[in-house]
Amino acid sequence: MNQLIELDLVGMGFAVALMLLAIGLSAWQRLGLEWTLALATVRTIVQLIVVGYVLAIVFALNNPWAVLAVIGVMVCIATVVARNRISRKVPYVLPIVGGSILISTVFTLTYINLLVLRLEPWYEPQYLVPLAGILLGNAMNAAALAGERFVSTLNNSQLEIETHLSLGATPRQATQTYRREAIKAGLIPTLNSMMVVGVVTLPGIITGQLLGGVDPLNASLYQMLIMFILAITTLITTILLIQGIDRQFFTAAAQLKSF
Amino acid sequence: MPNSHVSLLLDRVSLKTPNSAHYLLQDISFEVAAGACVGIVGASGAGKTSLLKVINRLSEVSQGKILFEGEDIHRIPVIALRRKITLLPQESKLLGMTVRQTLAYALTLRGIDRSIIEQRLQYWIEQLRLPGDWLDRTEVQLSVGQRQLVAIARALMIQPQVLLLDEPTSALDAGRGEFLIQFLRELAVRSSLTILMVNHQLELVEQFASQVLHLRQGQLIQNCSAQQVNWSELRQTLIDENTAIAEEWM
Numbered sequence: 001m002n003q004l005i006e007l008d009l010v011g012m013g014f015a016v017a018l019m020l021l022a023i024g025l026s027a028w029q030r031l032g033l034e035w036t037l038a039l040a041t042v043r044t045i046v047q048l049i050v051v052g053y054v055l056a057i058v059f060a061l062n063n064p065w066a067v068l069a070v071i072g073v074m075v076c077i078a079t080v081v082a083r084n085r086i087s088r089k090v091p092y093v094l095p096i097v098g099g100s101i102l103i104s105t106v107f108t109l110t111y112i113n114l115l116v117l118r119l120e121p122w123y124e125p126q127y128l129v130p131l132a133g134i135l136l137g138n139a140m141n142a143a144a145l146a147g148e149r150f151v152s153t154l155n156n157s158q159l160e161i162e163t164h165l166s167l168g169a170t171p172r173q174a175t176q177t178y179r180r181e182a183i184k185a186g187l188i189p190t191l192n193s194m195m196v197v198g199v200v201t202l203p204g205i206i207t208g209q210l211l212g213g214v215d216p217l218n219a220s221l222y223q224m225l226i227m228f229i230l231a232i233t234t235l236i237t238t239i240l241l242i243q244g245i246d247r248q249f250f251t252a253a254a255q256l257k258s259f
Numbered sequence: 260m261p262n263s264h265v266s267l268l269l270d271r272v273s274l275k276t277p278n279s280a281h282y283l284l285q286d287i288s289f290e291v292a293a294g295a296c297v298g299i300v301g302a303s304g305a306g307k308t309s310l311l312k313v314i315n316r317l318s319e320v321s322q323g324k325i326l327f328e329g330e331d332i333h334r335i336p337v338i339a340l341r342r343k344i345t346l347l348p349q350e351s352k353l354l355g356m357t358v359r360q361t362l363a364y365a366l367t368l369r370g371i372d373r374s375i376i377e378q379r380l381q382y383w384i385e386q387l388r389l390p391g392d393w394l395d396r397t398e399v400q401l402s403v404g405q406r407q408l409v410a411i412a413r414a415l416m417i418q419p420q421v422l423l424l425d426e427p428t429s430a431l432d433a434g435r436g437e438f439l440i441q442f443l444r445e446l447a448v449r450s451s452l453t454i455l456m457v458n459h460q461l462e463l464v465e466q467f468a469s470q471v472l473h474l475r476q477g478q479l480i481q482n483c484s485a486q487q488v489n490w491s492e493l494r495q496t497l498i499d500e501n502t503a504i505a506e507e508w509m
Contacts (some may be wrong), residue, residue, distance in 0.1 A: 162317055163352045167365040168417065170344040177355065253316055253337045 006210050016041070019188050035099045055129060064123040065129050071132045075102055078140035086147035086245075089259040096244035097147065101139045104236035108135060108229045116225060134205065134251065135233045136227060140189060142234035143241050146186025150242050160257050171250040179242050186238035187231075265329070266293040266421060266453040267314065272323035274309055274477075284479045287323070291470065293420075295452040296444055298458060298468030300493070302500035305459040305474040311423040314455070315344040315349040327421070342369075345419040349426045349457075351410035352400040358409050358478065365417045376416075383412045387442065403430035411439070412463045415446075424456040429465055431494075434458070436460065461494050476501060 007015075026033040057123045079098035086093055109132060113119055119127055154161065159179065164174035197203060198220070202210075205226050209219035240253040249257055267290070274284040284306045291297055299307050307328065312318040314325060316337050325332045328466050332340055342365075353361045360381070365374045387408055398406065407430055414422060424443075428436040447454050458464050464471070471488050473481035473496075481493075 045509060159350055160352050160354055163348055165317060165347040166315065166341060166348065167368075167413070168345070169336055169365075171366055172340055173368055194482060251319070253319060255317060255319060 016045075019171050032127065055125075055127060058129065058154055059125050060202045062125065064121070067125045067128055070125075071136075073134050076130060077103065078136040080087055082143040082147065085144035087151045089258060090151060090245060090248050092248060093147075093245065096248075097143055097219045098251045100237045100244065101136065101143060101239035102235045104139055105132060107236060108233045110227065112229055130205075131226075131229070135229060138230045139233050139237040141189065142186035142238050145189070146238040147241055147245060149185045150178060150182035153182065154256075155258050158258060159165070159254060165254060165256065169254075171254050174233060175246055175249070179246060183235075183238045187234055188240075190227075190230050190234045197223065197227055220251050264292050265290050266295070266327070267291040267455075268326040268329075269314075270324050270326070272313060272325060273321050273502070274313055274318060275321040282477045284313065287479045289479060291453055291455065291471060291481045293453055294447050295469050296466035296467050297455040297470045297472060299452075299455060299472045300461065300464060300497060301472065302497060302504050303476035304476075304504060305500075306477040307474055308425055309477075310454065310472075310474065311346055311425055311457060314421070315341050317346065333464050342417055343419055344421040344423065345411055345414045345417050346423040347414050347425060348428060349429070351403070351406040353359065353401075353406060354474060357394065357495070358396050358433075359394040359403070361409065362394075362413050362416055364382045365413065369475070379416050379418075382416050387412050387415075387494075388438075391468055404432065404435065407410070407431060408435070409507065421453040421455070424454065425460065426457055428458060428460060435458075436463055437466065443467065459497075461497065465490050 019037065023034050023037045025031075026037055031094065054070065058070050075098065076103055079094065083094050083097045084102070086097065107126065112131070113122055113128075117127060154175065159177075161174045165171070193201065198206075203223060203226070206219045206223040209222060210216060214222075249259075251257065262358060269290075270288050272284060272287045273282055275282055287310065298308065299306050309318060313320050314332075314333060327335065327340070327344060332344075335343075354364065356364060359380070362380050366376045366379070383389075384394070389412060393401065393409070395404070401409065409429055411424075411427060422443075428439055431439060443456075444456055444467055446452055456464070456467060458467070465485070465488075468485045470484055471481065471493075472479060473493065481488075
Protein backbone atom coordinates (compact mmCIF):
# COMPACT_ATOMS: atom_id res chain seq x y z
CA MET A 1 0.00 0.00 0.00
CA ASN A 2 1.19 3.52 -0.79
CA GLN A 3 1.52 5.89 2.11
CA LEU A 4 -0.68 9.00 2.27
CA ILE A 5 0.60 11.91 0.15
CA GLU A 6 1.15 14.83 2.51
CA LEU A 7 -0.55 18.00 1.29
CA ASP A 8 1.70 21.04 1.08
CA LEU A 9 0.81 24.75 1.02
CA VAL A 10 1.09 25.03 -2.76
CA GLY A 11 -1.26 22.07 -3.23
CA MET A 12 -3.73 23.53 -0.71
CA GLY A 13 -3.49 26.89 -2.48
CA PHE A 14 -4.69 25.20 -5.65
CA ALA A 15 -7.47 23.50 -3.64
CA VAL A 16 -8.65 26.89 -2.35
CA ALA A 17 -8.51 28.15 -5.94
CA LEU A 18 -11.39 25.78 -6.70
CA MET A 19 -13.54 27.79 -4.28
CA LEU A 20 -12.50 31.01 -6.04
CA LEU A 21 -13.63 29.35 -9.27
CA ALA A 22 -16.95 28.48 -7.59
CA ILE A 23 -17.37 32.12 -6.49
CA GLY A 24 -16.60 33.24 -10.04
CA LEU A 25 -19.18 30.82 -11.46
CA SER A 26 -21.76 32.07 -8.96
CA ALA A 27 -21.14 35.69 -9.99
CA TRP A 28 -21.31 34.74 -13.70
CA GLN A 29 -24.62 32.91 -13.24
CA ARG A 30 -25.89 35.66 -10.86
CA LEU A 31 -26.73 33.10 -8.19
CA GLY A 32 -26.09 35.60 -5.39
CA LEU A 33 -24.07 32.96 -3.52
CA GLU A 34 -20.66 34.68 -3.64
CA TRP A 35 -20.66 35.84 0.00
CA THR A 36 -22.10 32.54 1.24
CA LEU A 37 -19.46 30.59 -0.67
CA ALA A 38 -16.71 32.88 0.65
CA LEU A 39 -18.00 32.56 4.23
CA ALA A 40 -18.34 28.78 3.89
CA THR A 41 -14.77 28.56 2.58
CA VAL A 42 -13.36 30.67 5.43
CA ARG A 43 -15.36 28.72 8.04
CA THR A 44 -14.21 25.40 6.59
CA ILE A 45 -10.57 26.51 6.69
CA VAL A 46 -10.73 27.98 10.21
CA GLN A 47 -12.84 25.18 11.74
CA LEU A 48 -10.72 22.38 10.30
CA ILE A 49 -7.42 24.05 11.27
CA VAL A 50 -8.71 24.55 14.82
CA VAL A 51 -10.04 21.00 15.04
CA GLY A 52 -6.77 19.67 13.62
CA TYR A 53 -4.81 21.39 16.40
CA VAL A 54 -7.32 20.41 19.12
CA LEU A 55 -7.23 16.76 18.04
CA ALA A 56 -3.44 16.83 17.88
CA ILE A 57 -3.40 18.06 21.51
CA VAL A 58 -6.02 15.50 22.63
CA PHE A 59 -4.17 12.66 20.90
CA ALA A 60 -0.90 13.79 22.49
CA LEU A 61 -2.44 14.11 25.98
CA ASN A 62 -4.03 10.65 25.72
CA ASN A 63 -6.13 11.49 28.76
CA PRO A 64 -9.73 10.25 29.32
CA TRP A 65 -10.97 13.66 30.54
CA ALA A 66 -9.60 15.39 27.45
CA VAL A 67 -11.38 12.84 25.22
CA LEU A 68 -14.64 13.20 27.16
CA ALA A 69 -14.37 17.00 27.05
CA VAL A 70 -14.01 16.98 23.26
CA ILE A 71 -16.98 14.62 22.88
CA GLY A 72 -18.97 16.76 25.35
CA VAL A 73 -18.39 19.88 23.26
CA MET A 74 -19.42 17.98 20.11
CA VAL A 75 -22.64 16.80 21.82
CA CYS A 76 -23.47 20.39 22.87
CA ILE A 77 -22.94 21.77 19.37
CA ALA A 78 -24.95 18.93 17.75
CA THR A 79 -27.76 19.57 20.26
CA VAL A 80 -27.98 23.29 19.60
CA VAL A 81 -27.83 22.87 15.81
CA ALA A 82 -30.59 20.21 15.84
CA ARG A 83 -32.73 22.25 18.27
CA ASN A 84 -32.50 25.33 16.05
CA ARG A 85 -33.75 23.34 13.09
CA ILE A 86 -36.67 21.82 15.04
CA SER A 87 -38.27 24.66 17.01
CA ARG A 88 -37.45 27.13 19.73
CA LYS A 89 -41.05 27.30 20.87
CA VAL A 90 -41.62 23.75 22.11
CA PRO A 91 -40.82 23.65 25.85
CA TYR A 92 -37.77 21.66 26.98
CA VAL A 93 -36.80 20.92 23.39
CA LEU A 94 -33.11 21.60 24.12
CA PRO A 95 -32.79 18.99 26.92
CA ILE A 96 -34.97 16.56 24.94
CA VAL A 97 -32.71 16.82 21.87
CA GLY A 98 -29.54 16.78 23.99
CA GLY A 99 -30.71 13.80 26.06
CA SER A 100 -31.73 11.81 22.98
CA ILE A 101 -28.43 12.40 21.18
CA LEU A 102 -26.36 11.78 24.33
CA ILE A 103 -28.10 8.56 25.38
CA SER A 104 -27.98 7.01 21.89
CA THR A 105 -24.34 7.97 21.31
CA VAL A 106 -23.17 6.80 24.73
CA PHE A 107 -25.05 3.51 24.28
CA THR A 108 -23.51 2.80 20.87
CA LEU A 109 -19.99 3.87 21.81
CA THR A 110 -20.08 1.75 24.96
CA TYR A 111 -21.44 -1.25 23.06
CA ILE A 112 -18.81 -1.21 20.32
CA ASN A 113 -16.07 -0.34 22.79
CA LEU A 114 -16.88 -3.36 24.96
CA LEU A 115 -17.86 -5.90 22.32
CA VAL A 116 -16.43 -4.93 18.94
CA LEU A 117 -13.26 -2.84 19.20
CA ARG A 118 -12.32 -3.73 22.84
CA LEU A 119 -10.12 -0.62 23.05
CA GLU A 120 -7.07 -0.52 25.34
CA PRO A 121 -7.28 1.95 27.02
CA TRP A 122 -11.06 2.42 26.68
CA TYR A 123 -10.70 6.11 25.81
CA GLU A 124 -8.25 5.59 22.91
CA PRO A 125 -8.77 8.99 21.19
CA GLN A 126 -7.75 7.78 17.73
CA TYR A 127 -10.93 5.64 17.67
CA LEU A 128 -13.31 7.27 20.11
CA VAL A 129 -13.18 10.84 18.79
CA PRO A 130 -13.81 10.12 15.09
CA LEU A 131 -16.45 7.51 15.90
CA ALA A 132 -18.25 9.93 18.23
CA GLY A 133 -18.01 12.59 15.54
CA ILE A 134 -19.62 10.50 12.83
CA LEU A 135 -22.33 9.25 15.21
CA LEU A 136 -23.13 12.75 16.47
CA GLY A 137 -23.26 14.21 12.98
CA ASN A 138 -25.77 11.62 11.86
CA ALA A 139 -27.76 11.69 15.11
CA MET A 140 -27.98 15.48 14.78
CA ASN A 141 -29.29 15.30 11.22
CA ALA A 142 -31.75 12.53 12.07
CA ALA A 143 -32.99 14.47 15.12
CA ALA A 144 -33.41 17.65 13.08
CA LEU A 145 -35.28 15.85 10.27
CA ALA A 146 -37.55 13.81 12.52
CA GLY A 147 -38.16 16.60 15.04
CA GLU A 148 -38.93 19.25 12.45
CA ARG A 149 -41.27 16.89 10.63
CA PHE A 150 -43.05 15.89 13.85
CA VAL A 151 -43.54 19.44 15.18
CA SER A 152 -44.86 20.74 11.87
CA THR A 153 -47.14 17.71 11.39
CA LEU A 154 -48.65 18.09 14.87
CA ASN A 155 -49.18 21.82 14.35
CA ASN A 156 -50.82 21.18 10.96
CA SER A 157 -52.97 18.24 12.08
CA GLN A 158 -54.78 19.74 15.06
CA LEU A 159 -58.18 18.87 13.68
CA GLU A 160 -57.27 15.22 13.08
CA ILE A 161 -55.65 14.89 16.51
CA GLU A 162 -58.64 16.47 18.26
CA THR A 163 -60.90 14.11 16.32
CA HIS A 164 -58.90 11.16 17.72
CA LEU A 165 -59.14 12.64 21.24
CA SER A 166 -62.88 13.30 20.86
CA LEU A 167 -63.38 9.64 20.05
CA GLY A 168 -61.73 8.65 23.33
CA ALA A 169 -58.18 8.06 22.09
CA THR A 170 -55.29 8.72 24.46
CA PRO A 171 -52.71 11.28 23.27
CA ARG A 172 -50.32 8.40 22.48
CA GLN A 173 -52.98 6.71 20.34
CA ALA A 174 -53.87 10.02 18.69
CA THR A 175 -50.32 10.71 17.49
CA GLN A 176 -49.21 7.14 16.78
CA THR A 177 -49.22 7.56 12.99
CA TYR A 178 -47.39 10.91 13.15
CA ARG A 179 -44.75 9.51 15.50
CA ARG A 180 -44.04 6.60 13.15
CA GLU A 181 -43.82 8.89 10.12
CA ALA A 182 -41.40 11.25 11.87
CA ILE A 183 -39.14 8.43 13.08
CA LYS A 184 -39.05 6.98 9.56
CA ALA A 185 -38.24 10.43 8.14
CA GLY A 186 -35.24 10.65 10.46
CA LEU A 187 -34.04 7.18 9.54
CA ILE A 188 -34.49 7.29 5.77
CA PRO A 189 -31.14 8.99 4.88
CA THR A 190 -29.24 6.35 6.89
CA LEU A 191 -31.25 3.49 5.37
CA ASN A 192 -30.79 4.89 1.87
CA SER A 193 -27.05 5.13 2.32
CA MET A 194 -26.96 1.54 3.67
CA MET A 195 -28.74 0.36 0.52
CA VAL A 196 -26.23 1.90 -1.88
CA VAL A 197 -23.02 1.90 0.16
CA GLY A 198 -20.14 0.55 -1.89
CA VAL A 199 -22.35 0.32 -4.98
CA VAL A 200 -23.05 3.97 -5.70
CA THR A 201 -21.19 5.79 -2.93
CA LEU A 202 -17.96 5.42 -1.01
CA PRO A 203 -18.61 7.20 2.29
CA GLY A 204 -16.13 9.38 4.13
CA ILE A 205 -14.67 6.74 6.41
CA ILE A 206 -13.83 4.23 3.70
CA THR A 207 -12.56 7.01 1.43
CA GLY A 208 -10.36 8.36 4.24
CA GLN A 209 -9.02 4.94 5.07
CA LEU A 210 -8.28 4.10 1.43
CA LEU A 211 -6.49 7.43 1.05
CA GLY A 212 -4.62 6.65 4.26
CA GLY A 213 -3.32 3.43 2.76
CA VAL A 214 -5.47 0.95 4.71
CA ASP A 215 -6.16 -2.45 3.18
CA PRO A 216 -9.48 -2.15 1.21
CA LEU A 217 -11.02 -5.20 2.91
CA ASN A 218 -10.28 -3.83 6.36
CA ALA A 219 -11.62 -0.44 5.27
CA SER A 220 -14.82 -2.19 4.13
CA LEU A 221 -15.20 -3.91 7.51
CA TYR A 222 -14.86 -0.55 9.27
CA GLN A 223 -17.43 0.95 6.93
CA MET A 224 -19.77 -1.93 7.72
CA LEU A 225 -19.36 -1.26 11.43
CA ILE A 226 -20.03 2.44 10.85
CA MET A 227 -23.24 1.75 8.91
CA PHE A 228 -24.58 -0.53 11.64
CA ILE A 229 -23.81 1.87 14.47
CA LEU A 230 -25.28 4.76 12.50
CA ALA A 231 -28.52 2.86 11.99
CA ILE A 232 -28.98 2.00 15.67
CA THR A 233 -27.88 5.44 16.90
CA THR A 234 -30.19 7.39 14.60
CA LEU A 235 -33.07 5.05 15.45
CA ILE A 236 -32.59 5.41 19.23
CA THR A 237 -32.13 9.18 18.88
CA THR A 238 -35.31 9.67 16.88
CA ILE A 239 -37.44 7.36 19.07
CA LEU A 240 -36.38 9.18 22.27
CA LEU A 241 -36.71 12.60 20.66
CA ILE A 242 -40.19 11.99 19.24
CA GLN A 243 -41.44 10.51 22.54
CA GLY A 244 -40.09 13.55 24.37
CA ILE A 245 -41.58 16.13 21.99
CA ASP A 246 -44.90 14.25 21.87
CA ARG A 247 -45.36 14.69 25.63
CA GLN A 248 -44.88 18.46 25.35
CA PHE A 249 -47.84 18.74 22.99
CA PHE A 250 -50.44 17.57 25.51
CA THR A 251 -51.62 18.81 28.88
CA ALA A 252 -52.20 16.41 31.77
CA ALA A 253 -55.88 16.44 30.73
CA ALA A 254 -55.03 15.16 27.22
CA GLN A 255 -55.61 18.53 25.58
CA LEU A 256 -53.59 19.39 22.49
CA LYS A 257 -51.28 22.39 22.67
CA SER A 258 -49.85 24.15 19.63
CA PHE A 259 -46.53 25.91 19.19
CA MET B 260 -78.38 18.26 45.63
CA PRO B 261 -77.98 17.97 41.87
CA ASN B 262 -81.11 17.11 39.95
CA SER B 263 -80.76 13.51 38.65
CA HIS B 264 -82.56 14.42 35.41
CA VAL B 265 -79.98 17.07 34.61
CA SER B 266 -77.44 15.73 32.17
CA LEU B 267 -75.21 18.80 31.98
CA LEU B 268 -74.87 21.83 34.19
CA LEU B 269 -72.56 24.73 33.44
CA ASP B 270 -71.98 27.13 36.30
CA ARG B 271 -70.39 30.51 35.47
CA VAL B 272 -68.02 29.01 32.91
CA SER B 273 -65.42 31.27 31.33
CA LEU B 274 -62.69 30.51 28.82
CA LYS B 275 -59.80 32.81 28.04
CA THR B 276 -57.40 32.60 25.11
CA PRO B 277 -53.94 31.47 26.25
CA ASN B 278 -51.65 34.34 27.27
CA SER B 279 -54.36 36.93 26.75
CA ALA B 280 -57.14 38.58 28.65
CA HIS B 281 -59.61 38.03 25.79
CA TYR B 282 -62.62 35.92 26.76
CA LEU B 283 -63.87 33.31 24.31
CA LEU B 284 -66.63 32.43 26.79
CA GLN B 285 -67.74 34.57 29.70
CA ASP B 286 -69.84 33.60 32.69
CA ILE B 287 -71.92 30.95 30.92
CA SER B 288 -74.49 29.12 33.05
CA PHE B 289 -77.22 26.74 31.92
CA GLU B 290 -78.70 23.31 32.53
CA VAL B 291 -79.56 20.60 30.03
CA ALA B 292 -81.94 17.77 30.85
CA ALA B 293 -81.07 14.20 29.87
CA GLY B 294 -82.43 13.46 26.39
CA ALA B 295 -82.78 17.14 25.48
CA CYS B 296 -82.08 18.48 22.00
CA VAL B 297 -80.24 21.77 22.40
CA GLY B 298 -79.74 24.10 19.46
CA ILE B 299 -76.83 26.53 19.85
CA VAL B 300 -76.95 29.60 17.65
CA GLY B 301 -74.89 32.73 17.25
CA ALA B 302 -72.83 34.66 14.72
CA SER B 303 -69.29 33.67 13.73
CA GLY B 304 -66.90 34.02 16.66
CA ALA B 305 -69.71 33.96 19.24
CA GLY B 306 -68.03 31.07 21.09
CA LYS B 307 -70.21 28.16 19.91
CA THR B 308 -67.35 25.78 19.08
CA SER B 309 -65.45 26.86 22.23
CA LEU B 310 -68.50 25.97 24.30
CA LEU B 311 -68.62 22.45 22.86
CA LYS B 312 -64.88 22.01 23.41
CA VAL B 313 -64.98 22.90 27.12
CA ILE B 314 -67.80 20.41 27.70
CA ASN B 315 -65.72 17.41 26.60
CA ARG B 316 -62.49 18.99 27.88
CA LEU B 317 -60.71 19.52 24.59
CA SER B 318 -60.27 22.99 26.12
CA GLU B 319 -59.94 23.74 29.81
CA VAL B 320 -62.26 26.27 31.44
CA SER B 321 -60.54 29.28 32.99
CA GLN B 322 -63.26 29.74 35.61
CA GLY B 323 -66.47 28.04 36.65
CA LYS B 324 -67.41 24.39 36.67
CA ILE B 325 -69.21 21.85 34.54
CA LEU B 326 -71.21 18.98 36.02
CA PHE B 327 -72.08 15.84 34.08
CA GLU B 328 -74.76 13.69 35.73
CA GLY B 329 -74.12 15.73 38.89
CA GLU B 330 -70.38 15.09 38.93
CA ASP B 331 -67.69 17.68 38.24
CA ILE B 332 -66.14 16.70 34.88
CA HIS B 333 -62.67 17.24 36.38
CA ARG B 334 -63.29 14.28 38.65
CA ILE B 335 -63.99 11.97 35.71
CA PRO B 336 -60.89 10.55 33.93
CA VAL B 337 -60.72 12.59 30.74
CA ILE B 338 -60.59 9.66 28.28
CA ALA B 339 -63.64 8.09 29.97
CA LEU B 340 -65.39 11.48 29.88
CA ARG B 341 -64.87 11.81 26.12
CA ARG B 342 -66.38 8.38 25.58
CA LYS B 343 -69.48 9.58 27.43
CA ILE B 344 -69.51 13.08 25.96
CA THR B 345 -68.40 12.81 22.35
CA LEU B 346 -67.71 15.81 20.15
CA LEU B 347 -67.98 15.89 16.38
CA PRO B 348 -65.80 18.69 15.00
CA GLN B 349 -67.14 20.88 12.22
CA GLU B 350 -64.81 19.35 9.62
CA SER B 351 -65.17 15.57 9.48
CA LYS B 352 -61.92 13.66 9.19
CA LEU B 353 -61.81 9.94 8.53
CA LEU B 354 -58.21 9.86 9.86
CA GLY B 355 -56.67 8.15 6.84
CA MET B 356 -58.89 5.08 7.24
CA THR B 357 -61.58 3.42 5.17
CA VAL B 358 -65.16 4.00 6.27
CA ARG B 359 -65.27 0.56 7.88
CA GLN B 360 -62.04 1.17 9.80
CA THR B 361 -63.03 4.65 10.94
CA LEU B 362 -66.44 3.44 12.15
CA ALA B 363 -64.75 0.70 14.17
CA TYR B 364 -61.85 2.89 15.34
CA ALA B 365 -63.08 4.09 18.75
CA LEU B 366 -64.22 0.61 19.75
CA THR B 367 -61.00 -1.00 18.48
CA LEU B 368 -59.05 1.35 20.78
CA ARG B 369 -60.96 -0.11 23.70
CA GLY B 370 -60.32 -3.69 22.60
CA ILE B 371 -64.01 -4.44 22.04
CA ASP B 372 -64.74 -7.78 20.39
CA ARG B 373 -64.82 -7.75 16.56
CA SER B 374 -68.24 -9.38 16.36
CA ILE B 375 -69.77 -6.70 18.61
CA ILE B 376 -68.14 -3.98 16.52
CA GLU B 377 -69.51 -5.52 13.31
CA GLN B 378 -72.96 -5.83 14.84
CA ARG B 379 -73.01 -2.17 15.90
CA LEU B 380 -71.57 -1.09 12.56
CA GLN B 381 -74.34 -2.82 10.61
CA TYR B 382 -76.95 -1.34 12.97
CA TRP B 383 -75.80 2.27 12.59
CA ILE B 384 -75.20 2.22 8.84
CA GLU B 385 -78.72 0.87 8.48
CA GLN B 386 -80.16 3.48 10.86
CA LEU B 387 -78.39 6.32 9.04
CA ARG B 388 -79.16 4.75 5.64
CA LEU B 389 -75.52 4.70 4.58
CA PRO B 390 -75.01 2.58 1.44
CA GLY B 391 -73.01 -0.60 2.11
CA ASP B 392 -70.61 0.12 -0.76
CA TRP B 393 -69.26 3.12 1.18
CA LEU B 394 -67.60 0.83 3.70
CA ASP B 395 -64.44 0.26 1.67
CA ARG B 396 -64.13 3.86 0.51
CA THR B 397 -61.52 6.29 1.81
CA GLU B 398 -61.89 9.97 2.68
CA VAL B 399 -61.07 11.19 -0.83
CA GLN B 400 -63.73 8.94 -2.34
CA LEU B 401 -66.50 10.62 -0.32
CA SER B 402 -68.03 14.08 -0.59
CA VAL B 403 -67.86 16.42 2.40
CA GLY B 404 -71.51 15.72 3.18
CA GLN B 405 -70.98 11.96 2.99
CA ARG B 406 -68.04 12.31 5.39
CA GLN B 407 -70.30 14.17 7.82
CA LEU B 408 -72.76 11.27 7.87
CA VAL B 409 -69.93 8.76 8.37
CA ALA B 410 -68.54 10.88 11.24
CA ILE B 411 -71.97 10.91 12.91
CA ALA B 412 -72.24 7.14 12.58
CA ARG B 413 -68.71 6.83 14.04
CA ALA B 414 -69.69 8.90 17.07
CA LEU B 415 -72.89 6.89 17.58
CA MET B 416 -70.87 3.65 17.48
CA ILE B 417 -69.38 4.75 20.84
CA GLN B 418 -72.92 4.98 22.30
CA PRO B 419 -72.20 8.22 24.18
CA GLN B 420 -74.60 9.78 26.68
CA VAL B 421 -74.05 13.27 25.28
CA LEU B 422 -73.36 14.12 21.66
CA LEU B 423 -71.84 17.49 20.79
CA LEU B 424 -72.34 18.32 17.11
CA ASP B 425 -70.60 21.24 15.43
CA GLU B 426 -72.46 22.16 12.22
CA PRO B 427 -73.26 18.53 11.32
CA THR B 428 -75.50 19.46 8.37
CA SER B 429 -73.39 22.21 6.79
CA ALA B 430 -72.51 20.14 3.70
CA LEU B 431 -75.69 18.06 3.42
CA ASP B 432 -78.37 18.72 0.84
CA ALA B 433 -81.75 19.85 2.22
CA GLY B 434 -83.30 16.37 2.13
CA ARG B 435 -80.38 14.68 3.92
CA GLY B 436 -80.18 17.52 6.45
CA GLU B 437 -83.84 17.19 7.38
CA PHE B 438 -83.60 13.41 7.57
CA LEU B 439 -80.61 13.67 9.91
CA ILE B 440 -82.31 16.22 12.16
CA GLN B 441 -85.42 14.07 12.41
CA PHE B 442 -83.30 10.97 13.04
CA LEU B 443 -81.31 12.66 15.83
CA ARG B 444 -84.45 14.00 17.47
CA GLU B 445 -86.07 10.57 17.53
CA LEU B 446 -82.83 9.00 18.77
CA ALA B 447 -82.63 11.51 21.66
CA VAL B 448 -86.16 10.63 22.76
CA ARG B 449 -85.72 6.89 22.25
CA SER B 450 -82.39 6.47 24.04
CA SER B 451 -82.22 9.50 26.36
CA LEU B 452 -79.24 10.75 24.35
CA THR B 453 -78.54 14.42 25.12
CA ILE B 454 -77.59 16.33 21.98
CA LEU B 455 -76.10 19.81 21.78
CA MET B 456 -75.94 21.00 18.19
CA VAL B 457 -74.34 24.12 16.80
CA ASN B 458 -76.05 24.97 13.54
CA HIS B 459 -76.31 28.11 11.44
CA GLN B 460 -79.29 26.73 9.46
CA LEU B 461 -82.02 28.13 11.68
CA GLU B 462 -84.85 26.20 10.00
CA LEU B 463 -83.08 22.96 11.00
CA VAL B 464 -82.56 24.23 14.57
CA GLU B 465 -86.29 25.01 14.68
CA GLN B 466 -87.12 21.41 13.68
CA PHE B 467 -84.55 19.93 16.06
CA ALA B 468 -84.35 21.89 19.28
CA SER B 469 -86.26 21.50 22.50
CA GLN B 470 -83.99 24.14 24.07
CA VAL B 471 -82.18 27.05 22.43
CA LEU B 472 -78.96 28.77 23.52
CA HIS B 473 -78.02 32.02 21.81
CA LEU B 474 -74.42 33.16 22.19
CA ARG B 475 -73.05 36.57 21.37
CA GLN B 476 -69.38 37.52 21.78
CA GLY B 477 -68.79 34.73 24.27
CA GLN B 478 -71.83 35.48 26.38
CA LEU B 479 -75.07 33.56 26.70
CA ILE B 480 -77.78 36.07 25.87
CA GLN B 481 -80.71 33.69 25.55
CA ASN B 482 -81.49 30.30 27.11
CA CYS B 483 -85.06 29.16 26.70
CA SER B 484 -87.26 26.33 25.52
CA ALA B 485 -87.93 26.12 21.79
CA GLN B 486 -91.58 27.06 22.32
CA GLN B 487 -90.56 30.38 23.80
CA VAL B 488 -88.42 31.37 20.83
CA ASN B 489 -89.71 33.96 18.38
CA TRP B 490 -88.02 32.36 15.36
CA SER B 491 -88.47 35.21 12.89
CA GLU B 492 -87.07 37.67 15.42
CA LEU B 493 -84.14 35.35 16.16
CA ARG B 494 -83.48 34.95 12.43
CA GLN B 495 -83.33 38.73 11.99
CA THR B 496 -81.11 39.16 15.07
CA LEU B 497 -78.61 36.59 13.72
CA ILE B 498 -78.59 38.25 10.29
CA ASP B 499 -77.87 41.61 11.98
CA GLU B 500 -75.09 40.09 14.12
CA ASN B 501 -73.44 38.45 11.10
CA THR B 502 -73.70 41.67 9.10
CA ALA B 503 -72.07 43.62 11.94
CA ILE B 504 -69.22 41.11 12.10
CA ALA B 505 -68.75 41.13 8.32
CA GLU B 506 -68.52 44.95 8.41
CA GLU B 507 -66.02 44.76 11.27
CA TRP B 508 -63.80 42.43 9.24
CA MET B 509 -63.92 44.59 6.10
